[in-house]
Amino acid sequence: MNKNTRFGIIAIAIAGMAGLGYYAYTANRAPAAAGPAPAASGAPASFPTSVEVARVTASDFVDDVAAVGTLKSNESVVLRPEVSGRVAVIGFKDGAIVAKGTVLVVLDAAIQEAELAQAKSSYDRNVELVGKKFLSQQALDSSAATLKVQEAAVQLAEAKAAKMRIKAPFAGMVGLRNVSVGDYLKDGQDLINIEDVATLRVDFKLPENYLGRVSKGQAVEVVTDALPSERFKAVLDAIDPMVDQNGRSISTRARLDNAKGKLRPGMFVRVRVLFGERKAVLMVPEQAIVTGGQPAVFKVAEGKANLVKVKLGVRRAAQVEVLEGLVEGDIVVTAGQLKLREGAAVRPVGEGAPAAAPATAAAPATNATPAGASSTAAGK
Incomplete structure (x- = not known):
């Protein structure tokens, strides 16, 4: 290919590209220059939004607030011996219900009983001597002083002996023991727990915005997953005067009658505080x-x-x-x-949309001639 032919081909390509550019430019300008197409006569300017x-x-409903809580014993204590000793008697069965004052555990009190017997013997002898006045006045006065010391010794020995008998401080249900007869217990060692489960406490929290609505004596409904088909009634018993600054919540406590023993301390429960029915x-x-x-x-x-x-x-x-x-x-x-x-x-x-108005029935299409036209035709 010679030099002139090559230049000719390049010139033709440049001219073609220029032509395509001009065509694209004029094609894009045409709609803008022409302006928007006129709207059809009678068409709305905008459509309603669906x-x-x-x-x-x-509606009527019960005004309430829901929360979650925990059941606690009305009274709960872990019994511990105040003095060391060896277990001599265990007076209960695991999980049994005991009355107040029941002797649960007796420690070996041989030493304490011996001290008590000695103290009582000395006390009785001095009482007898003072009563018969076999002593001089000076000895009598000395014996009277000794008598008081021995009286105190008797009381101390009785107190030591009493510490060896561990009693139930209130009526309740004892737990599971971990000691046996013959075990040696140190003072302060955990012995057995006892729980008053006839009445339970329900501890739960409410948001602080309910502070003005809750009050002592309000009805509370309790439900537990362990007994999903049953609802238990409780009464709001106390409200903590301090609002928890971390969670901005109110600590509250209700009391629940558990005479049938269906519920146990430590259970998770769902709570509803009832404010009343609203119409x-x-x-x-x-x-x-x-x-x-x-x-x-x-x-x-x-x-x-x-x-x-x-x-x-x-x-x-x-x-x-x-x-x-x-x-x-x-x-x-x-x-x-x-x-x-x-x-x-x-x-x-949707379901709440108003019912559409019934459409007007259209007149049936017929080929009947209008009345005026008929009369005109008849006159002809």
């Missing part, structure tokens, strides 16, 4: 609430959505109480709020 809606309903409470789905400042909802009326501020109450099963701003029967938007603005046209859909 939104899901629900009706505001009024005709207005409820809307939670998803209808528009957040970001004061709570509000989009209320649908005459095909338009209007933003209405509301005051909310309790929440229950994906529903929220409306105290102010709505009335029963109002229609609120539950989905599609992000596409709305004040006064926007909407088309409600």
Whole structure:
């Protein structure tokens, strides 16, 4: 290929590229210059936004608050010997119910009983001598002083002997023992626990915003996973005066009658504090609430959505109480709020949408001639 031919091919390529560029430029400018196509006569400027809606309903429900708690014994103690000794007698069976004052464990008290017997013997002898006045006045006075010392010694020996008998401080159920007859116990060593389970304490916490609503004597309902079909009644008994600054919660305690012994200390329970029954409470789905400042909802009326501020109450099963701003029967938007603005046209859909007006029946199409035309034709 000669030099002239090569230059010719390059020139043709450049001209072709220039032509394509010009065509693309003019093609893109044409729609902009022409402007938007005119709208068809009578077509609407904008279309309603489809939104899901629900009706505001009024219902009755029990006003309450739920929490989780733990059961505790009304009274609970771990018995420990105050003096060292060897176990001589065990007076209970594991898990048995015992009365107050029942002797549970007796330690070997041979030494203490001997000391008590000696002290009583010396005391009795001096009492006899003083009574018969066989001594001089000086000896009598000395014996009287000795008598007081020996009286104190008797009391000390009796106290030591009593420490060797461990009794139940209250009526309750004893636990499982870990000692046997013949074991040597040191003072302060764990011996056996005893629990008063006829009445149980229910300890639980509530958010601090319920502080003004809870009070002593309110009804409490208790449910446990161990007995899911049963509900136990309790009464709020005490409220901690200090709010927990870490969790911002209130520590509360209820008392539960457990005379049948179905429940045990340490069990996990679910608690409901009952504030009373409320009538005709207005409820809307939670998803209808528009957040970001004061709570509000989009209320649908005459095909338009209007933003209405509301005051909310309790929440229950994906529903929220409306105290102010709505009335029963109002229609609120539950989905599609992000596409709305004040006064926007909407088309409600869903279960809460108002029933569509029945369409007007169209006249049947016939080939009948209008009355005027018929009369004219007849006159001809």
